[in-house]
Amino acid sequence: MTMSTRVGRPRDAAVSSAITGAVMSLLHNVGLSGLTMDAVASKAGVSKASIYRRWASKDELLVDVIANLASETAIPATGRLRDDLVELLHRMEAFLSEIEAGQIFPRMAAEVHAASELGLRYAEQVILPRRAMLAGMLSEAHARGELRDDLDIDVAVDMLTGPVILRMLLGRLGPSDPEWAPKLVDGLLHGWAGGR
Amino acid sequence: MTMSTRVGRPRDAAVSSAITGAVMSLLHNVGLSGLTMDAVASKAGVSKASIYRRWASKDELLVDVIANLASETAIPATGRLRDDLVELLHRMEAFLSEIEAGQIFPRMAAEVHAASELGLRYAEQVILPRRAMLAGMLSEAHARGELRDDLDIDVAVDMLTGPVILRMLLGRLGPSDPEWAPKLVDGLLHGWAGGR
């Protein structure tokens, strides 16, 4: 029962990375609408057959690339909640604008809403892990006594991420306010009413 | 220079309304992806020629219908901000789920982001007016002394609408919490930190 070393010419790893690289490049340049399999093959200098030898469909290729694209994200943890939140928002803004997420996220949101295969995998591999990380961050702050006891963590995650997503979706509608992130954080922490 | 009364058979107003009605119905049922001109014609009991006699393209038809669809919305005004906000959120949730906006909004967000003709008109006719109404509502509350002086109204609008949009986009990911709206409002008004 030897681990059968496959016979025949082995797959070229450079081809695989050329394909995923081409997908990322095209996402960045032409967005999701202009991303065709012919364009990927052309950009990667690769034949379409080589793509379909590795991925069964365009959707599987996309999920693969997008999931990896969104993997490396560290949560700031200085111990001071306000600073952590502002820093987090800045990172989210950077990430969302970096890869033309304005093209990707609306499409993925529609997929999630439609509960398609692509949408489910995007939710599992991209959205839910991030929400879990945020929830963990808030839980730690709660343990440190920085949050009210009756704050619902899930709702808080919505309160934090919702405005960022919205801002990215509608970004071009108004002038961008460099103080937006700290204003949001202070609004969240201290509330609209009463106070100072 | 008489106002030339056009010669020939006049257009049937019933045909026009059948078309727009079919578009709304299809948006409701199959969403934007399944909305083809053949489907519209079939559903309306009308020939495609009659559609293209009235609208030059699918996009123009869509803009027309969507703009009218989002026209009538009243802002609650009981004078107590908290109740108004909760009621407002409920109306937004109802509106967004009513017409399968989960299909429409992501698509329109992508259009807005791409600054296409369709996106610009959607922003002008649907998004911006609503934001203005919300800003007015908050300004009144501010005049009544219910809000902190240093609250940025624009950011506040983001804080209010962002979570609702997000919740709608990702709606199917988690169990729905009937107390979500009041939790959000209380979180906004009283803040995460300090307090009670």
Place this chain on the structure above:
DNA sequence: TCGATACGATACAGTACAGTTTCGTAATTC
């Protein structure tokens, strides 16, 4: 050397859809 698999290139099949055109018929103005 031989069988098996990968590769690029390219043609091909299949599908889906926007928008156009044709045709026979109905409504309206002059």
Place this chain on the structure above:
DNA sequence: GAATTACGAAACTGTACTGTATCGTATCGA
């Protein structure tokens, strides 16, 4: 009643894809 426009039906054109198949060639294990 003649010219003109609207109407439904349906065929048609053009396009833009996804995914498959074919072919000659290259690279591996046995």
